[in-house]
Amino acid sequence: MRLSVPTDIQSDIETAERLEWWTLFWLSTIVLFMGLTMGSSQAMRTALYEDVLSFLPAIVFLVASKYEGKMATPKFPYGFLRVNSLAFMAAALALVAMGGFLFINSAISLFKQEHPSISIVHILGQEIWQGWLMIAALFYSTIAPVILGHMKLPIARRLNDKVLITDALMQKADWTTGAAGVAGIVGIALGLWWADAAAALFISFGILRDGVRQLRAATAELVDGAPRALEKNDLAEDAVALKKVLEKHFPGTVIRMRETGRYIVVHIEGSRPPEPMPPLAFYWPTGQDKAWRFAALSFEVGEGDNNHEF
Amino acid sequence: MKSTILRPHNRAHSYRLLFLCYVLLLTACGYQTNDLPRDPAHTSDRILASGEIRIGLIENRRDDDFVELIQARLVDLLERRMSAKARYQYGSAALLIPLLERGELDMVLGRFDGSSPWKKRVFLATPLGELGHPSGSQVYQAALRNGENAWISIVDSGSYRLREESQE
Numbered sequence: 001m002r003l004s005v006p007t008d009i010q011s012d013i014e015t016a017e018r019l020e021w022w023t024l025f026w027l028s029t030i031v032l033f034m035g036l037t038m039g040s041s042q043a044m045r046t047a048l049y050e051d052v053l054s055f056l057p058a059i060v061f062l063v064a065s066k067y068e069g070k071m072a073t074p075k076f077p078y079g080f081l082r083v084n085s086l087a088f089m090a091a092a093l094a095l096v097a098m099g100g101f102l103f104i105n106s107a108i109s110l111f112k113q114e115h116p117s118i119s120i121v122h123i124l125g126q127e128i129w130q131g132w133l134m135i136a137a138l139f140y141s142t143i144a145p146v147i148l149g150h151m152k153l154p155i156a157r158r159l160n161d162k163v164l165i166t167d168a169l170m171q172k173a174d175w176t177t178g179a180a181g182v183a184g185i186v187g188i189a190l191g192l193w194w195a196d197a198a199a200a201l202f203i204s205f206g207i208l209r210d211g212v213r214q215l216r217a218a219t220a221e222l223v224d225g226a227p228r229a230l231e232k233n234d235l236a237e238d239a240v241a242l243k244k245v246l247e248k249h250f251p252g253t254v255i256r257m258r259e260t261g262r263y264i265v266v267h268i269e270g271s272r273p274p275e276p277m278p279p280l281a282f283y284w285p286t287g288q289d290k291a292w293r294f295a296a297l298s299f300e301v302g303e304g305d306n307n308h309e310f
Numbered sequence: 311m312k313s314t315i316l317r318p319h320n321r322a323h324s325y326r327l328l329f330l331c332y333v334l335l336l337t338a339c340g341y342q343t344n345d346l347p348r349d350p351a352h353t354s355d356r357i358l359a360s361g362e363i364r365i366g367l368i369e370n371r372r373d374d375d376f377v378e379l380i381q382a383r384l385v386d387l388l389e390r391r392m393s394a395k396a397r398y399q400y401g402s403a404a405l406l407i408p409l410l411e412r413g414e415l416d417m418v419l420g421r422f423d424g425s426s427p428w429k430k431r432v433f434l435a436t437p438l439g440e441l442g443h444p445s446g447s448q449v450y451q452a453a454l455r456n457g458e459n460a461w462i463s464i465v466d467s468g469s470y471r472l473r474e475e476s477q478e
Contacts, residue, residue, distance in 0.1 A: 115350060115457020117433040119466040127467055129347055131459070191348030193457045 006292040023058040026144035037137040047181045053098045057091035057167035084261030085221045091166035092214035099208030106200035115193040142178035145171035160262040173207040227259040241285035263295035273299045347459035354461040361394045366406035368420025380438045387468045421448040436469040
């Protein structure tokens with residue numbers, strides 16, 4: 001079994017790490033700016049809490065990528081490739097929490113018919129309605145997530161990294177919530193007290209949908225489910241194709257596959273390993289890139305026989 | 311196992327489109343207006359139309375000349391700004407604040423402290439002055455109906471100006 005990160009994806013991992021550090025930096029400036037201009041706007045408050053939550057996927061990605069490259073130890077003989085699965089679960093939970101938080105808060109505001117009060121502030125001797133400042137802060141909060149999210153997506157697809165995909169979804173949640181906040185404040189300015197909470201409620205459905213889908217995939221990964229697609233909860237296309245190839249080479253066997261982080265691990269029951277054993281890339285289906293995904297193949301002849309792992 | 315093909319997120323796109331429409335709709339509603347923010351319950355419009363500001367005064371035996379002076383100055387400033395006359399109703403906070411919440415008063419003036427139970431139910435404008443009290447300091451300020459952001463901005467602006475003047 002491969003116990004370290006393949007060289008094919010090393011540079012992409014480094015780029016992703018750089019992007020995540022940038023994410024942490026920009027998020028810090030956004031939280032600071034929003035905190036300074038926050039009034040009693042519901043969408044503004046939830047957008048701020050949600051920005052704080054969105055630190056989590058970036059942090060867990062950085063922690064996971066640091067561990068993923070580590071060699072196996074006597075205490076962790078299989079290495080640390082699966083740290084990525086754990087990080088995926090944490091990132092998915094953060095996304096669900098954000099969507100749930102937004103949904104509950106805005107629903108309560110609408111139910112209680114809370115009328116947000118926004119007054120004036122004095123800056124350099126000028127009187128300004130605080131709502132305009134909030135709109136500026138919310139607009140600022142959408143810029144970095146849009147850019148960083150779009151930069152992360154292609155890398156996440158190349159790396160088959162579900163943590164990074166979830167982080168990109170979190171950035172999407174960030175900018176849509178920021179935009180919802182702008183709509184909410186414009187609504188308040190127009191005298192529509194419900195606009196703020198309605199915009200936040202509307203956005204929360206999309207975030208919850210993304211979060212629940214990622215959470216289901218993360219759960220499947222942790223309970224040794226078959227490899228899931230990157231951006232939905234269906235089976236991964238390359239894993240399905242790989243299974244077909246293996247069925248041709250090892251007819252009449254039971255083939256089980258699971259995902260360890262970004263890698264596919266296969267176990268074949270009812271067959272001995274071929275002599276000589278070809279490299280794993282030999283079995284990788286044609287038309288599918290990312291042959292590095294196929295990280296391990298083990299055989300089990302039957303009860304009482306020895307296991308062979310490659 | 312069934313084979314899957316990655317497809318674009320059509321549903322996500324339609325969400326974005328809907329959201330964009332929502333923003334455009336709101337923006338269109340506010341187009342050609344320079345009278346923002348507005349009051350959802352039209353407090354400032356009603357004052358301008360009727361020429362009357364309905365003020366509740368919370369009675370307090372401790373109130374002195376300072377309170378009377380600053381109260382008179384704020385009311386005078388608002389009367390001039392809104393081209394309206396003040397009409398007073400006296401009572402306790404427990405009587406006046408619910409009237410304010412129901413829109414039967416436009417403003418309540420009185421002493422409030424940091425732990426005031428009314429803080430969450432109404433908007434408290436910039437304090438006009440700090441007053442001594444046996445249980446700690448209290449501030450004399452205007453309480454306004456939540457969400458009436460145009461009226462809140464007018465009263466808060468006046469309160470801020472008066473406080474700045476009294477500090478000079």
